[in-house]
Structure formats: C-alpha cells, structure tokens
Amino acid sequence: MPFPTCPQCGSSTVRKAGLNRVGRQVYRCTTCQRQFSNAHEHRYVDADTRRLIDKLRRSDLPPAQIARLAQVSEAWLEWYYRTNRP
Ligand SMILES: [Zn+2]
Numbered sequence: 534m535p536f537p538t539c540p541q542c543g544s545s546t547v548r549k550a551g552l553n554r555v556g557r558q559v560y561r562c563t564t565c566q567r568q569f570s571n572a573h574e575h576r577y578v579d580a581d582t583r584r585l586i587d588k589l590r591r592s593d594l595p596p597a598q599i600a601r602l603a604q605v606s607e608a609w610l611e612w613y614y615r616t617n618r619p
Pocket of ligand 1: 541543563564566567
C-alpha cells in the first residue's frame with residue numbers, strides 16, 4: 534500500500550511513526566514534521582460524529598479539544614473545517 538501524502542504540505546515523503554491509540558497507522562511528514570494518520574480517514578467518520586462536531590464547533594472549545602471529544606484526529610478536523618465552512 535502506498536504511503537499517503539501529508540495533509541499539511543502535500544509532500545509524499547512520509548514515514549511510518551507507529552500506531553495511535555485506536556490502532557490506526559500514524560505517519561510523519563519528513564518535510565514539515567507534521568504527524569498525521571491516514572489521509573483517507575475522513576471517509577470513516579460517521580454522520581453522528583459530524584453532527585457532534587458541528588455542535589461543538591459553535592462553542593468556544595479549541596479544535597484540539599473538539600478532536601478529542603469527537604475522537605477524530607486534529608488533521609481530520611482541520612480538513613473538515615476547511616471543506617465544511619459554516
Ligand atoms: Zn508535510
């Protein structure tokens with residue numbers, strides 16, 4: 534399986550960096566040092582979780598905390614914020 538590209542800088546020079554707490558492969562970009570899990574992860578975030586995030590997003594919580602509460606990665610949350618503007 535090919536490595537994903539970095540969600541931050543688009544580089545494909547990424548390395549495996551172990552597994553996260555839900556057992557998902559984590560990668561580290563060797564260009565910008567960004568750590569992220571699989572770039573296609575957003576496909577697996579279900580509608581209920583997205584609704585929860587939409588609700589949390591209207592509060593004053595920082596994105597890192599919203600990511601923790603909804604159990605998604607911060608990289609996914611950033612992607613979601615970028616592609617789903619309120
Ligand atoms: Zn990068």
